[in-house]
Amino acid sequence: MIASASSSLRNREAIDEPPNPLGLDGIEFIEFATRRPQALGQVLETMGFRPIARHRSREVLLYRQGSMNIVINAHAEGLPEAVQPGDMPEIAAIALRVRDAGAAWRRAIQRGGWPVPAQPHPMELHIPALHGAGRSRLYLVDRYREFSIYDVDFVPIPTVDRHPPAVAGLHWFGVVQYVGLDRLDDWTEFYAELFGFSALPDDTRFGILPRGRVLASPCGQFYLQLIEPELDAVEVDPDETLHRVAFGTPDVRQAVRELTRRGMAFIESSSVHTEDRGALTQTLLGSVAFELVHHPLPAS
Structure with a gap:
């Protein structure tokens, strides 16, 4: 059977597709939503994480050990499609490191991803996001080397080691x-x-x-x-x-x-x-x- 010109083009594009189309480079953070941030924080500290920074304007705390970041979000967003803090903690989001967040977000939308409306507060970074499983979100982050998202949105906790070992x-x-x-x-x-x-x-x-x-x-x-x-x-x-x-x-x-x-x-x-x-x-x-x-x- 002879393939049509359009199917041949699609096959050629599939072959030429890069193996890492968004420039994915690991996980930047995982976010939990809960109304009991202190209780979850105690669990994370038992697992070796340490609180290192607080969000400037929201009830959000950043925990870290080694190369891993976990965010505890107790701030009710008011968006019906977002995971709302409840008594039982729930994984609300995964932030993925990418080469170019804007370009990656646009490509993902073109390929069928579901966009999350951006509603950053004043002086906050805009981090593009997609809808994930259930009410969760998939964030795309391209600031994670010398300059990170935490440099803008978070205030370090004084006297705390910002890079606790794993x-x-x-x-x-x-x-x-x-x-x-x-x-x-x-x-x-x-x-x-x-x-x-x-x-x-x-x-x-x-x-x-x-x-x-x-x-x-x-x-x-x-x-x-x-x-x-x-x-x-x-x-x-x-x-x-x-x-x-x-x-x-x-x-x-x-x-x-x-x-x-x-x-x-x-x-x-x-x-x-x-x-x-x-x-x-x-x-x-x-x-x-x-x-x-x-x-x-x-x-x-």
Whole structure:
């Protein structure tokens, strides 16, 4: 069969498409929304994070350890499509580092992304965003080297080390997203089309919770794990959410020992328990759990 001129053009464009179309360069921060910021802050400090800065005009606090930033947002935005702070913390956003935020946002919209209206306060940076799973957002950040977004929007907490070291070599590994029934392929296409993620073979697994489909970021710095409801479940949760964060560590058991010493509790049951491959914390505050995955330290 001879392909038409238009299909030949599409095939040629697909071949020429760069493997990293948005210039993705890892995760800048992960944002939690909650009405209980102090309680979540205590959990993060047990995991090795430290509060280093406060937002200039909103009830937002920045936590950091090593190369990772987590934002706790207790400020009600008043936008119906945004994650609103509730009693149980919820992952509200992932901020992705990109080469050019404006260009990346426009390309993502052209490829079918859903834009989030920008409503920055006076003297705040405009950070372009897309709608993600459920009510979450995907921010695009291009200021993360010598000059960062925190230099404008945040005020450092006095006498606090702004670069606390990572506990047991913890670093971003990825995020687990719960998807709706029969929505696995839709979300795989979404991340592939907009960002250049690629699905790993089904027999490629990390950690101790191997369900779902794993997508590799085009920059090679983190993964997404998409999990559908189990068909034999008594009740199927229709909500699609960013469910939990996974940290990489070169030595899982050492990390578990250190975090246990700091007060973190891990699940140790017949079905889920600490192994060389990974570990899972107990759920805190009704919704917060962190996963550890054996993964070497990224090259500096």
